[in-house]
Amino acid sequence: MTKQGLMTKSLLKSQSTKSTSPLVGIIMGSDSDLGVMQAASDILKHYDIPHEVTVVSAHRTPLRMVDYAQKAKLRGLKVIIAGAGGAAHLPGMVASITPLPVIGVPIKSSNSIDGWDSVLSILQMPNGVPVATVALNAAKNAGILAAQIIGSSDETVSRKITTYKNSLNSEVMEKVKKMKTEGWKNEFD
Ligand code: AIR
Numbered sequence: 001m002t003k004q005g006l007m008t009k010s011l012l013k014s015q016s017t018k019s020t021s022p023l024v025g026i027i028m029g030s031d032s033d034l035g036v037m038q039a040a041s042d043i044l045k046h047y048d049i050p051h052e053v054t055v056v057s058a059h060r061t062p063l064r065m066v067d068y069a070q071k072a073k074l075r076g077l078k079v080i081i082a083g084a085g086g087a088a089h090l091p092g093m094v095a096s097i098t099p100l101p102v103i104g105v106p107i108k109s110s111n112s113i114d115g116w117d118s119v120l121s122i123l124q125m126p127n128g129v130p131v132a133t134v135a136l137n138a139a140k141n142a143g144i145l146a147a148q149i150i151g152s153s154d155e156t157v158s159r160k161i162t163t164y165k166n167s168l169n170s171e172v173m174e175k176v177k178k179m180k181t182e183g184w185k186n187e188f189d
Contacts (some may be wrong), residue, residue, distance in 0.1 A: 091133075176189070
């Protein structure tokens, strides 16, 4: 390849990594899930990862769900985070259509008995159609996992995740120190 060609290729590459088109799609069964799902968006904002947020219901808008899942990869998304409550079929159905990794967030919503219905609907997938299921209402972890998936091929994001994990370690060590100064015995350190 000529020097000019190489420069154009590298420019295009640097532009594509700075793209603002969404890499993560956050979808949820209802706008009533937003209070929980907001945490996934917040963490992606923290990592500067472009993402989109919308409502897609497996039961109330089944054709929209199929359309969204079918177009997701072509539209440039790399990961989908799907949250739903009660009979939470959205993550599993989306995972059955798209080749992208799907992270499921079980939500304890108004129609959920105790949260177990959402957890089991999302978790107990048949062999062949995995959904990476986080804990009940754990949209923050879904956001972190999505960032880690993006970070596996993006060094900048990966470094931010390492910094974040180090900050968790520092926070705990501060607590260890504080408990010691408050007189709690610890012969370990
Ligand atoms: N839901 C919506 N369509 C399919 C499902 N499972 C879920 C939403 C929300 C719950 O039903 O994800 O958690 C209640 O929705 P709404 O709109 O009645 O508040």
